[in-house]
Amino acid sequence: MTAMIDLVAFDGDDTLWHSESEFAVTQQKLRSLLEEHCDPAELDARLIDAERGNLELYGYGAKAFTLSVIETAVELLGDRLTGADVRAILDIGKELLRHPVALLDGAAEAVAGAAEHWPVVLVTKGDLFHQESKVARSGLGDLFSGVEIVGEKDPAAYERVCRRHGIAPDRLVMIGNSLRSDAAPVLDLGGWAVHVPYELTWELEQADDEAKVRSAPRFRELGSLADVPALLSTIATD
Amino acid sequence: MTAMIDLVAFDGDDTLWHSESEFAVTQQKLRSLLEEHCDPAELDARLIDAERGNLELYGYGAKAFTLSVIETAVELLGDRLTGADVRAILDIGKELLRHPVALLDGAAEAVAGAAEHWPVVLVTKGDLFHQESKVARSGLGDLFSGVEIVGEKDPAAYERVCRRHGIAPDRLVMIGNSLRSDAAPVLDLGGWAVHVPYELTWELEQADDEAKVRSAPRFRELGSLADVPALLSTIATD
Numbered sequence: 001m002t003a004m005i006d007l008v009a010f011d012g013d014d015t016l017w018h019s020e021s022e023f024a025v026t027q028q029k030l031r032s033l034l035e036e037h038c039d040p041a042e043l044d045a046r047l048i049d050a051e052r053g054n055l056e057l058y059g060y061g062a063k064a065f066t067l068s069v070i071e072t073a074v075e076l077l078g079d080r081l082t083g084a085d086v087r088a089i090l091d092i093g094k095e096l097l098r099h100p101v102a103l104l105d106g107a108a109e110a111v112a113g114a115a116e117h118w119p120v121v122l123v124t125k126g127d128l129f130h131q132e133s134k135v136a137r138s139g140l141g142d143l144f145s146g147v148e149i150v151g152e153k154d155p156a157a158y159e160r161v162c163r164r165h166g167i168a169p170d171r172l173v174m175i176g177n178s179l180r181s182d183a184a185p186v187l188d189l190g191g192w193a194v195h196v197p198y199e200l201t202w203e204l205e206q207a208d209d210e211a212k213v214r215s216a217p218r219f220r221e222l223g224s225l226a227d228v229p230a231l232l233s234t235i236a237t238d
Numbered sequence: 239m240t241a242m243i244d245l246v247a248f249d250g251d252d253t254l255w256h257s258e259s260e261f262a263v264t265q266q267k268l269r270s271l272l273e274e275h276c277d278p279a280e281l282d283a284r285l286i287d288a289e290r291g292n293l294e295l296y297g298y299g300a301k302a303f304t305l306s307v308i309e310t311a312v313e314l315l316g317d318r319l320t321g322a323d324v325r326a327i328l329d330i331g332k333e334l335l336r337h338p339v340a341l342l343d344g345a346a347e348a349v350a351g352a353a354e355h356w357p358v359v360l361v362t363k364g365d366l367f368h369q370e371s372k373v374a375r376s377g378l379g380d381l382f383s384g385v386e387i388v389g390e391k392d393p394a395a396y397e398r399v400c401r402r403h404g405i406a407p408d409r410l411v412m413i414g415n416s417l418r419s420d421a422a423p424v425l426d427l428g429g430w431a432v433h434v435p436y437e438l439t440w441e442l443e444q445a446d447d448e449a450k451v452r453s454a455p456r457f458r459e460l461g462s463l464a465d466v467p468a469l470l471s472t473i474a475t476d
Binding site (some may be wrong): 058060067070079084087090093094097098130132146150151164 | 295296297298301302304305308309312315316317318319320321322324325328331332335336365366367368370384387388389402
């Protein structure tokens with residue numbers, strides 16, 4: 001049962017554990033905090049602009065998010081921003097960093113099922129420190145033979161992961177919730193992509209060429225992580 | 239000439255390129271910004287306390303630093319902190335992230351000299367995104383067969399680096415400016431540590447057991463990176 005697969009890779013945020021929904025809760029707290037001063041829709045729009053503008057400099061993750069929130073608050077409120085507001089924003093960012101890791105349904109079974117047959121790695125982007133801490137708190141750490149935290153999920157990053165593990169990209173299966181980051185670059189390299197959609201998608205994660213990704217011969221979509229082990233068996237004996 | 243060495247690892251910040259001196263310049267800018275409101279010595283003391291307190295949550299790097307500065311400013315100034323102050327702090331943090339990479343004397347020769355004979359990797363902690371960007375801007379990227387950005391430089395992290403590269407830790411030579419992060423954990427694993435001190439040491443990088451580190455049989459100290467290739471030859475033929 002190992003015919004076509006040499007390595008199974010999982011994304012973390014919104015694939016194995018909740019992340020975007022925590023950001024959504026956080027954003028609601030921010031709206032409440034600043035609602036006296038600004039319209040919630042404007043806050044959301046300005047925040048996503050700031051995140052986009054800062055992406056190249058700050059990268060991904062909760063610290064980048066917190067800095068973008070502070071920047072947005074300064075821009076919207078100017079000198080009406082109080083020390084107490086800033087302290088409240090810092091506290092909201094720290095809560096996000098400290099938040100317990102909530103696994104998605106079927107996550108443990110999917111990873112354990114894959115790990116019975118193949119080496120399993122986590123491939124995630126975001127903040128190194130925070131991601132390592134989330135892996136530790138997920139309880140799944142021992143099932144992974146590697147944790148790869150990459151700056152950007154492009155074909156070159158997946159190629160490096162394959163090289164590190166001494167496998168050909170066409171024998172990689174990547175499982176994740178993002179068409180743009182988890183599926184498209186792996187399909188480009190000739191590997192298998194399994195898409196398990198999450199209830200929410202961060203605006204900067206929308207795929208530009210969704211139809212192309214979905215029509216690739218090695219693209220699969222699942223409604224639930226629980227079906228991952230069975231799908232891997234099918235791919236392996238394809 | 240490869241007898242005792244299978245892998246040569248370099249630290250980045252303050253070993254190959256300036257980092258702490260940039261933080262020092264940044265800290266001077268912060269003192270000037272806030273001098274009307276608070277005593278510079280108190281600012282420094284409170285900032286290092288905040289950095290220490292946030293280390294477990296924020297990790298290392300320029301974004302962590304910026305968040306700790308904002309926290310310190312809020313604590314010291316309370317509601318006297320203005321939106322303009324916060325914006326100025328964000329700008330100072332962004333300048334730090336954007337700052338061009340200034341190589342230390344001998345850095346290029348040291349890495350190129352080592353790379354002629356052995357695989358060379360960069361082992362650095364800090365912010366993933368910022369570090370990858372610094373490697374790219376250093377012009378040394380092509381000389382490295384790997385860039386390992388670790389959350390904490392402890393023996394377990396160096397063991398993972400060795401495992402990834404398929405080598406025994408006693409055949410690793412690590413070159414860096416920190417006794418605590420670059421030398422002690424590698425000596426613990428039985429590897430070689432080459433200490434190249436930098437002009438400044440961040441307070442949280444002081445080694446607890448300096449004498450023990452310095453007396454280890456596989457500890458070496460160099461005044462300049464230019465002497466690295468010759469020292470590696472000596473170690474290899476030891």
